[in-house]
Amino acid sequence: MKMSTVSKFKSRISLLLCPFLLISGLISGCNREKIAPKPVLPALNDVSLVSENRYSCTFDSIKHDFIVDLPDNAENAPLVLMLHGYGHNAESFRTSVQFEKTANPAGYAVVYVTGASDPEDRTSSLGWNAGAGTGKNRDTEFLTALAKYLQKEYSLDSSRTYAAGFSNGAFMTHRLAAEAGDTFSAVVSVAGIMTDSVWETRKSGNKVSFFQITGAKDDVVPKNSDGTAKHSKYPAVEDVMAYWAESNGAELTVETEVSSQAVLKKYENKDKNIQVWDLLVKNGGHEWPKEKFSGFNTNALILEFFEAQK
Template sequence: MTFLIRALLLVTLSAVVPHAALAQVDREWVNIYEAKVRNGLPYRLMSPVGFDDNQRYPVIVSLHGAGGKGTDNRKQLKQWNQQLAGEQIRKDYPCYVLAPQSTGLWDETHLRMIQAVIAELPAVDKDRIYMMGHSMGGHGSNILIQLAPKYFAAIAPSAGTGLKRTEEFIDPSKMKDVPIWAFHGDQDKVCPYNRNLKLFNELKELGGNMKLTTFKGDGHGIAGKMIPGADNGNTLMTGERCDPEPDFLKWLFAQRLPGKQAAAEEERTEVPSDFLKFNHGEVERRYLIYRPKDLPDNAPLVFFLHGYRGDARGYMELGMNRVADTNGFAVCYPQGEKDRKGIPHWNARLKISKVDDIGFLSALAVHLQSTYKLDPKKTFACGISNGGFMSYTLVAEKPEVFKAAASVIGTMSGLTWKHRDQIKPVPILQISGLNDEIVPYDGSMSPRGGWGGAPNQDIIMEFWKILNQTKTEEVV
């Protein structure tokens, strides 16, 4: 009787509510997820409701299944994404939800791209980065957690242990210390249930931390039950390490990396997380600095500049500190100010703000050289995307301070290129993606805002080659 009433109600609603109105409802929640592309990776991003820069927000990485594959930047949004976009859930659990889109199985390349996106998000709680997905997305969750078990605080894979023909790909020992809440229908004909049960028993033997919810009588289509649960679900736990909280979202957001350490793929060196302050031009600017233990006098200094929308604290998680430990140099992570749209940036002679970043970064470099006895002849700039733009501008206009620059998926801004005849020889490293849609390799970036105007990377590199009288040949 209940089923009949529900069916009649659905029929009645579909007759009364126009298709256009239903489509509008669908677009409303979808549009909460802003469509973006970073270095060839399409993704949708839902930001925390009521964002406050003084707070720290968790991140949920949402991995789609095979049905979401493509480049349309829409199909990857699934039922659980709609649930997470619900008004009450957003109010109760303000967080980022990052939904990348792939054209094939999730792998290490996707992981690095996802990490790069998260590194540029402002006010992220690095201790609470989570991952969930269904079918191929659950499979991806189980793959990526083995590659970065100290990056994610918890995962929630649904039907994620592979197809009948999938070779064994899970090493339980690599994920035994990660809180896992897995879901599966016991009648799943696509991704056999017994494979998840086998993983559960293996982790139980290892003293792992896994909860497995089995939906009795269900097949493969259980993605919509992960968050709300269902009456036919029964949950097993591998042992006392498991959090018995029955509500999925309460469980998820309670999980943190052990010892409240910031996320990292390996054991990281302890680093400061509070900004230091530096006054320049009557403006209080912020930065972080990392110095390896027993760093000698006259050590090099490297400025690592975040991308557009970036947060310097996130960039401390990308591994530069470990490189500094090995090679003996200090790293400065300055924080960009907000442009006219309220977005953190670097003003590489752009038209989007009047912030004096050239003056600030140069003055900060001199201050750090003096304070920590660092080598003025070995002070360098590097950065990602907008940070790469700024690195070019710094060596172009302040070569007496910055002695070399490395740009990753950045380029020269239109104005910096226009005045290239004033640039002095300086060593340059450029790393680009041939299919980059944000900072195109072919130089077709729009001049709007002062970003575009420089030619393709081949011409830019030829300019620097001639200027620096480089004699080495290109090696591919």
């Protein structure tokens, strides 16, 4: 059977277009490979009221508790997640620091959160997987999911979600800043370190404000100033703070004494409204500084830092 003139024409057009279609398909395929789908963040499960403002939930089959302290008007309020130290819980941390008494009147929602025990920790103590050792708990994802749940549940301002922690909870704030800066725009580390795994995988650029409070006599936090960093697998706090400042494009603007016992350095990226604060307490140990010894109010200073994010 002879091919018609129209069929011959269509065949020639197809042959001419084949290379272009092939190239287009390859480019299209490459683009599809480059744009990987965003991982779906697991949600909180079994959120239930325990008593008053105390709640329980599960995430990744792990149980957590949290305490919600809201301001009089919670709509569009900023949120601060409070992370306890190793072996403690939300209730004991709240009793100890009482940050909500300072933050609630200023319009902040404050939520104290209980961590979980690590399956490989023989003590079964509650804590946070800040990147030290071989911990398996997905705490970065959990705290991100909790923040998003609270934002939606109480109509909070998603652009002003913060975290503050002490000791192991402060270690966790370093990890949140490194891995969840798109959720937590500012964090506070009181007596905290950056673990080796977070340091080794750090990014060159960040957009998260950071406030570190360190006691000069803290034997947990490695420092270049006293030589303890030489014997630690974790980076010196001075190097960590230099990293937070540099990666955020922040430059030193202020160095001042907040008391006779404490010197505060403020770094700022004015274009992006990013703050990096570094406070050294001269005679401070591994503690949440108390005003009668340090000469300054820790909670008020933390709130001042958060207020600087506006």
